[in-house]
């Protein structure tokens with residue numbers, strides 16, 4: 094039975110500007126304290142590990158509590174039970190440590206709550222989106238009529254772009270059946286592309302996964318063979334996807350070679366640049382995207398390498414009319430003219446109906462810092478990864494999987510005669526439980542590797558040295574704890 098709550102609520106209180114101001118100032122103070130901790134990083138964990146059962150119990154008890162007037166203690170508990178993404182020791186997943194100004198743009202977006210699918214419920218948002226996406230299209234070197242929109246996440250972005258490719262292909266080739274359609278991607282492509290292929294109705298065996306080379310880049314020397322295979326089986330390749338970069342190892346496919354292949358056989362060329370797209374802002378790393386100007390579609394997450402809170406993704410089409418292909422359908426209560434392709438009713442082109450004004454984050458960052466902030470961020474973080482890998486390479490107790498091409502480094506502790514897969518996966522778990530750092534793991538070439546994504550501009554080489562010390566400490570603890578393998582720590 095639910096507890097009998099007092100349900101009488103005074104909306105004058107709920108909507109009170111004074112209460113909002115009072116609580117708001119306190120919350121800003123708490124978050125500012127968190128930012129100071131993130132910078133100083135002394136004695137503050139990245140996470141306070143608890144088991145799922147412990148967390149569930151904690152929040153079940155909390156939920157039973159009396160109503161609260163001020164949510165500040167609640168917020169403090171949420172902070173305590175969450176990964177502190179801004180801490181220098183957070184080097185786990187590819188999630189942005191958001192630029193602090195975006196905590197404030199988040200408040201603005203929530204306050205306005207303009208669900209910008211329809212122009213008048215998002216006048217500013219729709220205009221900003223056009224300006225930023227058109228600008229990005231130019232920066233990627235696409236033609237003048239390239240354009241697109243912002244959607245909620247890379248997975249949705251990939252789905253939207255690949256669905257558009259399919260729609261266009263089937264319109265142009267009405268005799269082709271869905272069972273014949275093939276998408277080609279690297280075996281290292283993010284699972285969202287694979288999932289998309291299933292969502293849009295492709296047969297599993299028609300997802301052609303191209304093997305990768307020693308650096309985990311798509312083997313473009315095999316593309317022709319795959320084409321011939323498809324041809325023999327009367328299958329039609331309608332889309333090929335390049336990775337910029339892969340999630341697991343941060344490897345960049347050779348987009349120029351993929352573009353040549355796509356051009357030769359008139360195949361839609363999609364680039365999943367969710368993570369590595371912002372390399373385009375760096376004169377030093379732009380070359381990683383050579384060939385991207387030939388793409389039919391590109392996605393890039395603002396919430397990975399661009400300091401924006403989740404989720405916010407650019408979907409860019411080579412020709413703006415592509416983006417109107419997919420969702421031309423009737424919604425008379427939203428738009429009077431169903432067929433027109435105006436840019437300012439963005440809901441006509443996205444999956445979302447009520448769409449968040451997430452563009453405000455990136456627009457504000459650009460107005461305050463310009464593209465320079467992304468150039469600096471990419472160069473700092475890719476440089477940090479490169480130096481970290483070089484340090485690891487100088488040591489005999491660690492092994493690096495590949496020379497990092499971005500800010501992702503995969504490595505493992507090897508100073509042991511035991512099973513390195515078990516050992517390294519144990520180390521990763523122990524580091525999570527320790528809480529001073531957060532790292533993740535991945536499997537590559539059948540081996541388990543520790544994996545860091547250097548997303549945070551506060552993280553230093555000295556922090557990473559401390560991480561190595563902790564890894565060695567955890568490895569040596571495993572020697573005592575685990576009987577089934579012997580670890581020989583120097």
Ligand SMILES: Cc1ncc(COP(=O)(O)O)c(C=O)c1O
Pocket residue numbers: 187245246247248249283285337338339340365366367368394404406
């Ligand atoms: C290469 C790549 N594509 C797509 C995605 C999915 O993006 P999102 O998490 O924004 O849906 C990811 C996420 O890590 C990714 O690394």
